[in-house]
Amino acid sequence: MKVLYWTTLCWPDVGGMEVLAMQTLPALRAQGHEFAVVASHGIHSLPDVTEQDGIPIHRFRFREALMANDIKAIFAIQRRIAALKASFAPDLVHFNFSDAAGYFHLRTQKSHPVPTLFTLHSDFADADSGPRTMFGQCLRDANWISAVSQSTLDDVLKMVPEQAPYSSVILNGLKMPVLTPAPLPFEPAHLLCMGRLVPEKGFDVALHAFAALDARFADVRLSIVGDGPSRPMLEELAASLGIGERVTFTGWVQREEVAALINSATIVVIPSRNREPFALVALEAAQMGRPVVATRRGGLQESVADGKSGLLVENENVGAFARAIEFLLEHPERAQAMGQFGYTRAKDTFSLERCATAYSELYQRVGGEEG
Numbered sequence: 001m002k003v004l005y006w007t008t009l010c011w012p013d014v015g016g017m018e019v020l021a022m023q024t025l026p027a028l029r030a031q032g033h034e035f036a037v038v039a040s041h042g043i044h045s046l047p048d049v050t051e052q053d054g055i056p057i058h059r060f061r062f063r064e065a066l067m068a069n070d071i072k073a074i075f076a077i078q079r080r081i082a083a084l085k086a087s088f089a090p091d092l093v094h095f096n097f098s099d100a101a102g103y104f105h106l107r108t109q110k111s112h113p114v115p116t117l118f119t120l121h122s123d124f125a126d127a128d129s130g131p132r133t134m135f136g137q138c139l140r141d142a143n144w145i146s147a148v149s150q151s152t153l154d155d156v157l158k159m160v161p162e163q164a165p166y167s168s169v170i171l172n173g174l175k176m177p178v179l180t181p182a183p184l185p186f187e188p189a190h191l192l193c194m195g196r197l198v199p200e201k202g203f204d205v206a207l208h209a210f211a212a213l214d215a216r217f218a219d220v221r222l223s224i225v226g227d228g229p230s231r232p233m234l235e236e237l238a239a240s241l242g243i244g245e246r247v248t249f250t251g252w253v254q255r256e257e258v259a260a261l262i263n264s265a266t267i268v269v270i271p272s273r274n275r276e277p278f279a280l281v282a283l284e285a286a287q288m289g290r291p292v293v294a295t296r297r298g299g300l301q302e303s304v305a306d307g308k309s310g311l312l313v314e315n316e317n318v319g320a321f322a323r324a325i326e327f328l329l330e331h332p333e334r335a336q337a338m339g340q341f342g343y344t345r346a347k348d349t350f351s352l353e354r355c356a357t358a359y360s361e362l363y364q365r366v367g368g369e370e371g
Contacts, residue, residue: 002034004090010039016280027356062100082111092367102134118142123275129159144366149299152277173355177259181289188219192265197228202271209321211241223248262288270294286342293324309342
């Protein structure tokens with residue numbers, strides 16, 4: 001089956017959705033599907049058309065054209081998209097977001113009308129889904145809606161309940177790392193946060209919780225992996241809390257370094273304020289046998305098995321985060337057991353093979369047997 005796959009960004013821009021695409025598309029290609037990718041230009045200076053793992057990637061400046069109200073650029077993008085749809089002749093459009101690109105998808109549908117699968121990867125609980133909004137139009141136009149967690153799907157079906165018979169959940173899956181999980185370190189213990197440094201990720205909560213740990217844990221270290229606009233504020237906060245010397249801000253790391261970093265941790269902390277649709281870092285922690293302490297919100301309640309692969313606590317509750325971390329540090333055997341449960345669950349429930357097969361079956365269901 002030929003699939004036109006729309007995503008926000010694509011390799012070498014790397015975020016959660018990009019990591020999933022980098023692994024899922026080759027796995028689906030191995031099952032016989034053919035892809036062309038549509039994405040926005042990211043931070044790298046790249047040609048409009050490149051190739052990755054034998055898959056062509058077509059990049060556009062969607063947002064820039066619309067924000068500038070550049071009519072010439074808007075029509076040029078529409079012509080390129082229409083020509084791509086006509087020449088590639090997909091059996092299915094797999095749409096993975098609803099930002100500015102949604103406008104161009106909807107405006108070029110007549111160039112090659114095919115069914116659309118709309119996959120939800122973001123927190124849409126407070127989104128405006130009115131029939132005149134881009135998001136609302138994408139939801140109502142889709143032949144099928146899938147989501148990466150039941151929580152995310154439930155939020156959206158409150159907006160478009162008529163789509164419930166045409167919806168399903170496909171949990172994220174990733175390839176298991178080659179690196180073998182090491183025993184959890186406790187002398188000293190090492191806490192790890194990972195993600196974009198923005199307010200909604202709640203890393204300030206993690207810093208306050210780290211500072212609140214009992215004096216018995218004065219040798220514990222915390223690493224914050226990632227970068228973003230909140231970094232200066234977080235560095236200042238760490239210093240003001242008197243923990244600056246025990247907190248390391250690594251900045252962005254290469255994708256191939258992630259597993260080793262997680263493997264050096266005792267506990268992975270995910271203090272997100274927002275309703276994470278899934279939180280890929282929770283899966284990456286489980287793949288390395290690391291217990292997780294996370295916010296009890298959204299898809300984290302599905303990616304983390306509370307009391308089995310980690311501990312879930314209330315949103316922004318510094319004391320609860322500190323107590324959960326202390327519990328695992330005080331009970332190494334429980335922490336190790338949670339890590340092992342998460343590891344087994346990652347191999348079974350969140351395998352790349354299961355995820356790719358689920359999408360392949362859905363492609364056939366939505367796009368038809370032909371193609």
